[in-house]
Amino acid sequence: MNFEYLENNKFFAQAPGLMEALCEEELIELGAKDTEKVYRGIYFEADKETIYRINYCARMISRVLAPLFSMHVMDAKELTRAASKIPWEKLFAVNETFSITASVAKSRITNSLYAAQCLKDGIADYFRDKYGKRPDVATVNPDVRFNLHIETDRAVISLDTSGESLHKRGYRLAAGEAPMQESLAAAIIRITDWDGDKVLWDPMCGSGTIVCEALMSYCRIPAQYLRKKFGFTHLPDYDKLIWTKVKSKCDSQLRPLPHGLIKGSDKSQRIIKAAQENLSRLPYGESVEITGQPFQHITEFQNGVLVTNPPYGIRLGELEEVKRLYGELGDFIKQKCNGTTAYIYTGSPQLRKNIGLRTSRRIPLVNGQLEGVLLQIDSYEGSIKRKYREE
Secondary structure (H helix, E strand, O other): OOOHHHHHOEEEEEOOOOOHHHHHHHHHHOOOEEEEEEOOEEEEEOOHHHHHHHHHHOOOOOEEEEEEEEEEOOOHHHHHHHHOOOOHHHOOOOOOOEEEEEEEEOOOOOOHHHHHHHHHHHHHHHHHHHHOOOOOEOOOOOOEEEEEEEEOOEEEEEEEOOOOOOOOOOOOOOOOOOOOOHHHHHHHHHHHOOOOOOOEEEOOOOOOHHHHHHHHHHHOOOOOOOOOOOHHHHOOOOOHHHHHHHHHHHHOOOOOOOOOOEEEEOOOHHHHHHHHHHHHOOOOHHHOEEEOOOHHHOOOOOOOEEEEOOOOOOOOOOHHHHHHHHHHHHHHHHHHOOOEEEEEEEOOHHHHHHHOOOOOEEEEEEEOOEEEEEEEEEEOOOHHHOOOOOO
């Protein structure tokens, strides 16, 4: 039996909701071929070098799956029976741990947890029949991860070549309340087209996710620069020499950050310390200027790029207080940010009108399970004379 990805070099990248097009663009930049965008993901073709590079460098996708085996399954017993015939020892050893994530759609097997249990039983049966013992399941930090997707009775079993979700960079050990996902922050930085020609500032930086992703983007730090383990090392055709070459080439492209090109501030001294701790884990993190002060105390911020994620009123404060904060942010942009383009992400789109400024773009984006919107506001010379207030 040969594994499917070895025969056709086809893989599947999971993408956060509403970010499929952005993720497809990035995959192509990293060398993916024959991409096909679908709901919550992208099918693509790639060789070993490209798969390693995508896992190491991609900033917005969640995982890359290598399809191993597909089959029609009419019921749970058939799934377990088929799984018990797959040569699992080509992928991991009996003394290693594994985990399974599963999803089902329009299937006779209607429960994803039950589907995962059936696949687990098939894997256990295979090892028990061959070695007299079975590998253990580990929900936290397993040696290898598998993905099962069943749709209209067709099951696809894949190996997760990423391991941990790729949105986890490894720098954010300290986080504030309701933090923004790293992949969303990276997408926002990409949408701004910021390339270091102007100062980028997050006036409500919290634990620093936006400034960390801006730093990684500008300095060309691979998204998984801090990661020690990838799932692709369990692929049967894994080539350590190619992986070492890919990593070395990507790491050689780092460039330093001019001091003060990226700035962050927040009214909370406690959360500022968390941002500084997170930045300290990244190359050139010391060049990001972090201060503990509310934006209302800033004299001006002109000819720059303002990117921020204000609180939404969920767990972080009463709604009326948050509405007032949005109004103050709008006044600040209008009065003190001439020549600046502002990007404001809110998980509560109805708060947009409280900013009180005309938006030039509104881009829907998802933060975990929360559907929000990125607002672009252009504050240019003469804009005070224009009609700003939303009608």
